[in-house]
Amino acid sequence: xxxxxxxxxxxxxxxxxxxxxxxxxxxxxxxxxxxxxxxxxxxxxxxxxxxxxxxxxxxxxxxxxxxxxxxxxxxxxxxxxxxxxxxxxxxxxxxxxxxxxxxxxxxxxxxxxxxxxxxxxxxxxxxxxxxxxxxxxxxxxxxxxxxxxxxxxxxxxxxxxxxxxxxxxxxxxxxxxxxxxxxxxxxxxxxxxxxxxxxxxxxxxxxxxxxxxxxxxxxxxxxxxxxxxxxxxxxxxxxxxxxxxxxxxxxxxxxxxxxxxxxxxxxxxxxxxxxxxxxxxxxxxxxxxxxxxxxxxxxxxxxxxxxxxxxxxxxxxxxxxxxxxxxxxxxxxxxxxxxxxxxxxxxxxxxxxxxxxxxxxxxxxxxxxxxxxxxxxxx
Numbered sequence: 001x002x003x004x005x006x007x008x009x010x011x012x013x014x015x016x017x018x019x020x021x022x023x024x025x026x027x028x029x030x031x032x033x034x035x036x037x038x039x040x041x042x043x044x045x046x047x048x049x050x051x052x053x054x055x056x057x058x059x060x061x062x063x064x065x066x067x068x069x070x071x072x073x074x075x076x077x078x079x080x081x082x083x084x085x086x087x088x089x090x091x092x093x094x095x096x097x098x099x100x101x102x103x104x105x106x107x108x109x110x111x112x113x114x115x116x117x118x119x120x121x122x123x124x125x126x127x128x129x130x131x132x133x134x135x136x137x138x139x140x141x142x143x144x145x146x147x148x149x150x151x152x153x154x155x156x157x158x159x160x161x162x163x164x165x166x167x168x169x170x171x172x173x174x175x176x177x178x179x180x181x182x183x184x185x186x187x188x189x190x191x192x193x194x195x196x197x198x199x200x201x202x203x204x205x206x207x208x209x210x211x212x213x214x215x216x217x218x219x220x221x222x223x224x225x226x227x228x229x230x231x232x233x234x235x236x237x238x239x240x241x242x243x244x245x246x247x248x249x250x251x252x253x254x255x256x257x258x259x260x261x262x263x264x265x266x267x268x269x270x271x272x273x274x275x276x277x278x279x280x281x282x283x284x285x286x287x288x289x290x291x292x293x294x295x296x297x298x299x300x301x302x303x304x305x306x307x308x309x310x311x312x313x314x315x316x317x318x319x320x321x322x323x324x325x326x327x328x329x330x331x332x333x334x335x336x337x338x339x340x341x342x343x344x345x346x347x348x349x350x351x352x353x354x355x356x357x358x359x360x361x362x363x364x365x366x367x368x369x370x371x372x373x374x375x376x377x378x379x
Contacts, residue, residue, distance in 0.1 A: 020127050020139070022173035025146045031122040034098060036105045036115045041091040043123060044145040056143055059090040059160055061153040062124050063136035065100040071107060073136055073153060078111045079279070080157035082316075088160045090114070095121050110355060140168075149173055155210045158243060175205050176212075183215060192219040196232075208240030213249060226257040237270070244280040247271045251284070255291055264292070268301035281309045282323055289329050299333045306330060318359055321350035325363055328370065337377055341370040 020026050029044035046054050061077060063070055074092065081090045091114035094101055101117045118124050127139055127147075138156035140149040140163060148168055149159040162168040179202045186194040199216035202209045213236055220229035230253055237246045250267050254260045271284055285302040292298030311323050324347035331339035344367040351360035 020129055020147050020150060021177055022147050022149060023170050025144060026123075026126045028122050028126040029145060031118070031120040033093060033116040033123065034101075034119050036098075036101050036117070038112075038114045041089055041114050041116070042145075043093075043141070046143045046145070048143075054143075055087050055089055057088045057148075057160055057163055058141045059088055059138065059156050060127075060141065061090075061092045061136050061138045061156060062118075062127065063092055063094055063153065065094050065096045065104040067136070069136065070104060074104070074108050074111055074113060076154065077113045077156070078108070080160070081113055083157070083277075083279070084160065084164070087164055090156075091116060093118050093123065095124050150177070152211055158210065158245065172206055176202055176209060179205065180211065183212065187215065192222045195219040196228075199232075203236060203239075208236045208243055208246055210245060213246065217249065217253070221256075226253065226260060229253055230260055230263065241270075241274055244271075244274070244276045244284070247274075247276075247284065248287075251287060255287075264295075265297050265301070268297065268304065272301070272304045278309050278311055281305050282311075282326060285330070286326055289326070289333060299330070302330055303334065316354070317350045318354040318356045321347040321354065321359065321363060324350065325366065328366065332370065337370060337374045341367070341374050344370050 025045075026043075029042075033040070033043070035041070041058060041060075042051060042054070043058075043060060046058075059077075059080075061073065063073060077090050077092065081088070093116045094104075095118050098117050098119075101115055105115050124135075127150075128134075128137060136153035138149075138151055138153035138159075139147055140156065140159050142148055148163055148170065149156075150173075151159065159168060179198065183195060183198040183202065186192075186198050196216055196219050199212040199219070202212040206212075213233065216232055217229045220226070220232065230250070233246065233250050233253060237250060240246060247267065247270070250263075254264055254267065268288070271281075276284075285305045288298040288302045288305075306327065311320055324343045328340045328343035328347065331337075331343060344363065348360070348363045348367050351363050354360065
């Protein structure tokens, strides 16, 4: 497990080090991109007359179509696209061939994230300048084609949200970029203590920086000091509590280290009081019910978090079905079999309107489970 984490951290740092610096405009963006069954998304300056409907912000992720994370990345970006409600246009561009890109699009036919192929393989090297082709990598662009942010692709939605709120400072991003290069060198040298120091320098410039937090936690755990990992995570949570990602990092620490289990009630209380979006609240409750079975703190915590939490207005049927299935599991954990059966029945009905066949089959299986238990309880 630790070897895998080290590879992931090294890849992330290496990818950042050679990339176009925030504030720059990549030059060779007119190379040919073949778009797969979708309208083109310009990667350079936007012509308002030719593309009047393109928003101020564009997110682009460069990835390999056959990578293990490609499907989950597309799903994550599509969720982000829906959440931004037209304010951010998102595309993925791959250096792979057209058949591979078409296969990726075929696996996600209902997704509106645009998929393109860098046919001449010039655009990605220009963005990833320096020779480090560690993908996936994410960039956020303004209408002039200027890089506003560069980082790990998984963090693009958070960066876009900051940009929309006017909280993405160019000077801060440039300074973080330079400091991340130093963090990379410490990682390559295997100097975990120096990594922690460099991460703290980044936090001083940008509290809660996601890449620095992941690497700092990795360094602390490599030193077998889970308390240090917890303390630094909680410090960042207090400084940037508007980012639910930090709360999830803390929960993952508890899952990995039994010694931190006593911190769970404290974390739940903190999470419940924060004005996080419904999707984040449902995701946190799902982790509690999935990974802390027969744990009263987790069950009551999930109940507290879900109380009064609505679903986003633009949610798709399968998203609403997932939420209802989650509520069914909560009812079951609370001993309410009738409530579990009713919620699961609604989930199955919603899945009937969704192309997610596997989801529908799983929902029907759970409905049968709840109904069988309910019938047995009535005997």
